[in-house]
Amino acid sequence: MLTASRKSFKLLSVLVSQQFCCRRSHPQTFRYKRSLQIPFFRWEGDCSRSLHTSIVWQGPIVQFKLSDIGEGIMEVTVKEWYVKEGDKVSQFDSICEVQSDKASVTITSRYDGVIRKLYYDVDATALVGKPLVDIETESSSELIQEEDVVETPAMAREEHTHQEIKGHKTQATPAVRRLAMENNIKLSEVVGTGKDGRILKEDILNFLAKQTGAILPPTPPFQEIQTPCPTPSVLAAAAAGLVGTPSTTKPPPKTIRPVFTEKDVTEPIKGFQKAMVKTMMAALKIPHFGYCDEVDLSRLVTLRSELRRVSESRGVKLSYMPFFIKAASLGLLHFPILNASVDESCQNITYKASHNIGLAMDTSQGLLVPNVKNVQLLSVFEIAQELNRLQALGAAGQLGATELSGGTFTLSNIGSIGGTYAKPVILPPEVAIGALGKIQVLPRFDASGELIPAHIMKVSWSADHRIIDGATMCRFSNLWREYLENPACMVLDLK
Template identity: 75%
Template sequence: MAAVTALRSSCRAAGRLVCVHHVRSCSSIRFIKSKYVCVFDKSAFKFSHQQRLFRTSAVSCGQIVQFKLSDIGEGITEVTVKEWYIKEGDSVSQFDSICEVQSDKASVTITSRYDGIIRKLHYSLDEIAYVGEPLVDIEIDASKGVAPEEDVVETPAMSHEEHTHQEIKGHKTLATPAVRRLAMENNIKLSEVVGTGKDKRILKEDILNFLAKQTGAILPPSPKAEIIPPLPKSETVPAAPKDKARKIPVPISRPMVLSGKDKTEPITGFHKAMVKTMSAALKIPHFGYCDEIDLTHLVQLREELKPLAQSRGIKLSFMPFFIKATSLGLLQYPILNASLDESCQNVTYKASHNIGVAMDTEQGLIVPNVKNVQVSSIFEIASELNHLQALGAAGQLGTNELTGGTFTLSNVGTIGGTYTKPVILPPEVAIGALGKIQVLPRFNGKGEVFKAQIMNVSWSADHRIIDGATMARFSNLWKSYLENPASMLLDLK
């Protein structure tokens, strides 16, 4: 007792006495059971021996949960981390974008399920992440609890100053990852934007309107109208050469490789999907059929419609006409819009015409599809194509755009070539490949020579359920629609 009295006397001049029965440290989970503990004010003893004093800063007792990569469907078990939108120490709210991952079928944006602070990133860029394994560690408020399927790990202590600096707002803003990315790219706080969607969800139009008010710019009413990808080279009517000299293709310059060592890389992303798809396609007996199409009248019609399409913010190419003619042909020959089960015992006739369009991108060959072509106009198809091309160029095509196709067209003519042998994409049963458009001499009904816009088409069909006569009749019908575009009006619904 005498020792305690002496200790009190020495503390009165220097600081204040704090009497506690138990002091708990959240970081070490230890208990100090001394009867009296003397704690000095830190500011009063900056010059003293600090190793002898207790810190008075409060501690935060949060829980760290391991946010695992959920199943993203389509049988995907692993993905490649392409981009992190957060770093360690950042605060996140529910539905905030965490990262972008790429599977062998699509790019997917992963969003947070919690309000909290990022404590650890489990993967670096271009590393393989597996479904069901931890993606990031998020510190959340312990009082809110954790979902039962998440794993709780040891919680480190954090000073009061750090916790105050990284405090998370309780207000939750509803917005899709794409909208959040748009806001982030333009330095817009979602809390300042008034949402016009359901439950005050912030839409892309809300971000654009908010940005217009800040900058004074006038934006078009539809966001798709401003997405105008460059027109493929083959879709421009080639002009007659002024001289007879043939153009020599310029070789693509490549950096000189000084090292003589071989290089081995893993097959990932869309290339991995190509390996799987083409391996399955080898099991299909392909039947090939080729023909040439005179597009002279279609070229003239497109030139007449281009100004009208541009006034609607749409870039009109030949592909919408090809896609619509395909859909009209599938109405007459539905076996080409079907799928065959693995046991080859049942054929499923698809109600929707989801026409895929093969695209050559930096990520590799991808085939997004235009949904429900059978009920879409040519302008609607053109608008959706513009949208898909813009997403493909930005590497933002998702699973919805890349799955569900029932028939495919490959416009290989944008690169070059006339005839090809397209490979069917299972579970589809047919595919068409379009060559480049050439100005060639042809004879009319009177035997006179004229300049014709000629395009070659190559078809492949699954010969297990499609015979050659069916493929030829479908090709003839498709050809008639394109050589006489006005005839499509008779079958439009």
């Protein structure tokens, strides 16, 4: 046994000597590195057997920092961690979800390696430029030194994030990301056709080819917008003319439970709530003008019931909102001042070419207002498709800056909850907003004086009274109402 041990020790000495000689024979390759990797020799088996060695390398640890995600955001709230210390991650794997006062963003890894440290707890505030996690990488030390030993360079938002809808990731190679960046394309707007939804170069080129002046929202593949068959209760509600949110299915009513606390609780205002504080304080500096009216939707109820089956056969839920939005866009063509914005000092008016019509949406994250881009170029069915997509993103908490920014005109569907009238508040820099009440079957007189049941919806408008007078708001409302009360008239002006 003693002889075997001596042989093993001799073998170990030979290995160390050979490594040292190799270093001396190539002095130009031997240099000090901050993340020098030291081999560790492990004894395996019985001493009476020949020696077995295995080398375990400790990789360099990189501080993965929160890069600039745009929109002037300097801090975010960590909403959820998808990893824990000791977990192995690969490039594009989700690390955490953060929320700013503008949008929720999923941060993904740039490296292959192992998570060694999490710098924040859930609901803690993370700062741009500060470390999120430490990752023990599998790359060589020279590569890490070149890339990110000290600081992670600021990258475009799409290089760090993806949106997950029904388990699909938005992924792209560095070459594709560079192509998208050079053409000012957001990867979140491109539908990937590669493996696991990866965005390919062809997808970017096809997206460019489909552009018509402004960037249009993508249409999800048919299988991604399939909806479950509506329940009998949902069909009954639709037949009664109730206005629902533009979602794939009508959400179940929320159960409100009483909350009892033993002491006062104080917590900071952050996330979307903080954004609401800023927006409403700015909005209430605007002198509001209010106008209310009612719309008889009896003909639209009949038309929608006829088209609903066709739309659902194509995998899209057709609510009333696409008609309301398209009618508003047609009206804005005649009254472009309602689709404008003014500067902070109200010295200049900018008339917007695109009709990016927002929809106030009640989500688990609070009140959000995503918008449908370029409504003036979309059909009613295409608007319904986009509303389905936005509602799916809202339900998943994945509405991003792309969906939430750039609005030019807003409709708030308070009737989906049960309201009749509202006093909507303008979202600056927009200059007008409408609030839609619920549809009620009420008695009305027809042209011959007969009493008939009618599907009536109340609408409340608010406008910036610095640049919009009451007559303009009234004429726009009358035109919008005419399109909805006689939907056949919309066909004459559809493009």
